Structures are given as C-alpha cells and as structure tokens.
Amino acid sequence: MEQTNVVKIGIGYSPRPLQDFLHRKVRRFNVIVCHRRFGKTRFSLAHLLTKAFENEKLNPNYAYVAPTYGQAERVAWTYLKDHVKDIPTVKINEAKLRVEIYRPDRGDKITIWLLGSENPDSIRGLYLDGVILDEYAQCDPTIWGQVVRPALSDRKGWAIFIGTPKGMNAFYDMYKQAVKFQQEEFKHLGWFVFVAKASITGIIDEEELRGAKMEMSEEEYEQEFECSFSAALVGAYYGKYINDLESQGRLTSVPYEPSVPVSTFWDLGIGDSTTIWFVQMVGREIRIVDYIENAGVGLEWYARQLKDRPYVYHEHWIPHDGAAKELGTGTTRQETLRTLGISARIAPRQAVDDGINAVRMLLPKCWFNTANPAVQRGVDCLRNYERKWDTKNKIFLDTPLHNWASHGADGFRVFATVHSPHRSNKMKELPRHAEFNHNPFRR
Secondary structure (H helix, E strand, O other), rough: OOOOOOOOOOOOOOOOOOOOOOHHHHOOEEEEOOOOOHHHHHHHHHHHHHHHHHOOOOOEEEEEEOHHHHHHHHHHHHHHHHHHHOOEEEEEOOOEEEEEEOOOOOOEEEEEEEEEOOOOOHHHOOOOOOOEEEEHHHHOOOHHHHHHHHHHOOOOEEEEEEEEEOOOOHHHHHHHHHHHHHHHHHHHEEEEEEEHHHHOOOOOOHHHHHHHHHHHHHHHHHHHHOOOOOOOOOOOOOHHHHHHHOOOOOOOOOOOOOOOOOEEEEOOOOOOEEEEEEEEEEEEEEEEEHHHHHHOOHHHHHHHHHHHHHOOOOEEEEEEEHEEOOOOOOOOOHHHHHHOOOOOOEEEOOOOHHHHHHHHHHHHEEEOOEEEEEHHHHHHHHHOOOOEEOOOEEEEEEOOOOOOOOOHHHHHHHHHHHHHOOOOOOOOOOOOOOOOOOOOOOO
C-alpha cells in the first residue's frame, strides 16, 4: 500500500507508517515506549536530523545519548554516518563521534554529538536544541535533571526518551510523568507519550511473535515485545526483591532513631563513584536511613559529609581493597580515613556470587527511607544491578554489568557481607527497640 503524508527527510530514510505518525505527533517532551525491532534508532536519528535542518537558530547543537559511550558507537554511529554521507558540507569526526554540517547560506554549522550517560561531564556545559535519550531505562537517571534538562533551557530545546522497558526505573517514572502531563490541565507543558506493543504495531509478523513467545520466558516476552514495565527486570539480581519490598510497603518514610547508633558501609571508587549506606539496627529491623554517592572528590569530602550529619556512629566498614597501599602515597585508604577521624574496618573478602546471595537474604529484612531522595537513588541502583549480556552468544553472563547502578550495589554488598548470619564476627546487634509486624512508619 502506498504511504501518504510521509515525512520527506532526504537522508536515505523512508519511515514506516507508524514512524511517520510519530514524526508528526511528537511535541517538546516525548516518551516513546517501543518493542524490540521497532526501528527506534533510525527513527530517532532521522527525527534529529530533520529538526536540525529546519532549525533557523545559529549553530544548532544536538545530542544522541545512549546508556554508555560504547553503546552509542555500536548502535548509532554507523547509522548516523550513513544518513549524512551524501551531504557535501559534512565533516565527520571519528575520534569524538561528532558530525558537523556546515550551512554556507547561514555562515554557521549544525553539530551532532553521540554521547554516553555514564559520563555526564561529556554533556555538561553544552547547550542543546534537541536530544535523544535512547534506552533511557539503562541510563543513569541523574543525567536528565542535573545535566540534560538545564542544557535545553536557554534555547527551549526538545527531548525524546525512547526505549524498551527494563523494570520500574527512571524510564517508568518518566512514562508516568508523561501520562500525567498529557492531561488537559498540563497540555501547555508540551508532553507526548506513546506505547508501541508488538501485538499491535504489525511490524513483526504473528508467526515470528508466536515463536518468540514459545522460546522466551513470560517475563522476557512481556518486557521485550509487549512493553511491560511490571515484568521483573530480565537479568537483574535484585529486581524481584525490590518489587517485593515495594509491595510490602517497605520503601517508605523511615524515621531516624536518635537513640540508636548508625553504621556505614562503603564502596570506594578510584576515578569512579564512591557510595555510602547508612544503616540502623533497631531490634530486628534493619533501617536504611541515608545514602551518599559522589565522584571526583577526595575522602576528606566524605568525612565532612559524615560529620555534618546528626548521626552517632557505631562502625564504618569499607571493602577489602581499602587495605591496599596506593602507589602515589604509599598509604591505604583505611589509613587516610583514620587521619580524617574515621576508624574504618575492613570487610572480609568474599566472592561476588556469595555477596550477591547475602544481599538477597538480607533485603527482605530491610526498610528503606525512600522519602529521602538519596536513599531512593540507592534503591534504584539495587533494582537495576544486572548481569552482563553476551550479545554474540545471546546469553547472560555470570558477572555483573559495570554501570551507574553497580557502585551502590557494591556498597550494599559490603553491608550484606558483614551482616551475613554465616559469619561469626558479623556486625554486633545493637540494643533492641520496639518490633512490629506491620509497617511501623505508616501514619
């Protein structure tokens, strides 16, 4: 059937009817939830280029942001180069994954960047006329509010969040926000949301879908083809446990009990994020009352953070590599913390698999103070901590994926290792207080 009203982009791209519909319907802020093989990368890049060519502002800047820089290169770079290869004024920078298209009639240029969310500093400082946030479910969720949204402000740029669900994470939160903002009273904010399920779009034929349904688990199929946010995150270590805590009301407002000391559990990053969990043992309750995550600062910054908080501390635990001497100073980070007034203990070395199992045993006993946004960030890390995916062999590996979620998860694993009931020298239980069989924090 001949397509009508097809967007004419002139870059070797002919949109499918549904893609054409989306090109015409999107607004300033857009959340597009789509099944696998929808063609989202070509759709996204074509839309970005079309808007760039139409932009009459001086020196337009656009970005395609993937969860990691490597993913941006693997998924989108070849497509982008293919789209612009016949433009006579194009300049392609292979080293920086950047395309510049000069506009002699205006005396300026369009710049398109391919970036990764794991390095917010690569985006910070840019102004943006438009941005694609691809597979936003896997992106570091802080990138939108702290980096990308401000970059769109001065030129009132647009954004498209697009991808396939991976559990109830930042992409799900953005989807819920978009649904709310599509209501009549919020129309002026310019939000649009669209869900493309494989059973409805017709892009993948029924026979192929039937085969996939027989070969995949129910959770995998619902997530990958039917755009289900509620299906447990495939490959996640703790997704089911966090969902259970949420359904039990254990992700809630948890008060700090001033009469009970707080213990901290660290993951020490080198050129990476450092995380700290703040835990109270109140009788048989394990209360997670606070969380810190930062990068690019020294241990003295974290020491000040601890001292500025109102807590009375019991113990501080750091991972086993905190006892290793640093080449530059010849001292250990345990020793450095001691000079800063923090007497840190070294957690026992434990195999990653054993630590992950310890976390699984510990989580059902915990209450998380998600009224504190920092703790919610930590919970997001736990929910999204997942196994590596072997794209060649199409299987999950037995090793964790190192991404934005792994730092918080590693810090919590230190806690689980220390608290493990199989350890004779586990963290000493503190004096018992009131115990509850219901949610003690619900008023």
